[in-house]
Amino acid sequence: MNLAEPYDLAMSRSTADVLRVLIGAEVAFSIRQVARIAEVSVPQAMRVVNHESDRGLVLVEQAGRSRMCRFNRDHLAANAVVELITLQERMIHAVEDEISSWVIKPMHSSLFGSGARREGGIESDLDVLIVRPQKTPEHQWEEQKYSSGLILRKKTGNAISWFDVTLEELKTAMQASEPIFSEWKKDGIFLTGSPLLNLLSVTKRKSR
Numbered sequence: 001m002n003l004a005e006p007y008d009l010a011m012s013r014s015t016a017d018v019l020r021v022l023i024g025a026e027v028a029f030s031i032r033q034v035a036r037i038a039e040v041s042v043p044q045a046m047r048v049v050n051h052e053s054d055r056g057l058v059l060v061e062q063a064g065r066s067r068m069c070r071f072n073r074d075h076l077a078a079n080a081v082v083e084l085i086t087l088q089e090r091m092i093h094a095v096e097d098e099i100s101s102w103v104i105k106p107m108h109s110s111l112f113g114s115g116a117r118r119e120g121g122i123e124s125d126l127d128v129l130i131v132r133p134q135k136t137p138e139h140q141w142e143e144q145k146y147s148s149g150l151i152l153r154k155k156t157g158n159a160i161s162w163f164d165v166t167l168e169e170l171k172t173a174m175q176a177s178e179p180i181f182s183e184w185k186k187d188g189i190f191l192t193g194s195p196l197l198n199l200l201s202v203t204k205r206k207s208r
Contacts, residue, residue, distance in 0.1 A: 001156045014040050018048040020085050028068035094155050096191040098148045106130040108199050110188035117187055125161040132166050
């Protein structure tokens with residue numbers, strides 16, 4: 001899956017940007033409003049609206065001088081388009097659900113890197129930070145990671161890079177102000193367990 005533009009399976013970026021605006025709205029928008037919210041040019045927005053209107057996916061009504069448009073949720077292709085547009089969010093939920101199914105739960109897990117920043121491409125890995133609990137049976141822990149990596153590879157087309165650390169290693173990275181810790185804190189999308197800073201804050205209190 002293209003982590004920057006997962007919808008490129010079936011549509012261009014400008015089409016996805018315009019449709020995302022219309023899908024997320026409960027009211028009709030003018031083409032100028034769509035262009036502004038989608039951060040595309042008015043001619044680009046008009047081309048997309050005209051193209052999708054011809055196919056019935058966008059409904060357009062004249063209101064004075066403005067053409068008001070909205071997503072046609074009754075279209076037979078509507079659900080498929082929504083699923084494609086929301087592929088990034090669904091990918092994140094897939095990773096979250098997979099980790100939530102583990103018998104040995106991580107103290108924390110989060111997605112970071114290109115997958116979290118909506119960058120990268122079809123060759124990019126999905127980087128997942130997992131904080132391992134103390135006294136974890138090694139074989140069972142590694143088996144979970146291996147099995148889930150295979151499952152998620154089938155679902156997304158991307159390899160999973162597990163950044164597997166203990167709580168002590170996490171604290172060391174924070175205290176040393178390592179660049180990777182800054183990336184975890186800045187770009188990380190929380191998945192399961194305790195939020196990263198909450199986990200570290202509890203650790204600080206216990207150590208006093």
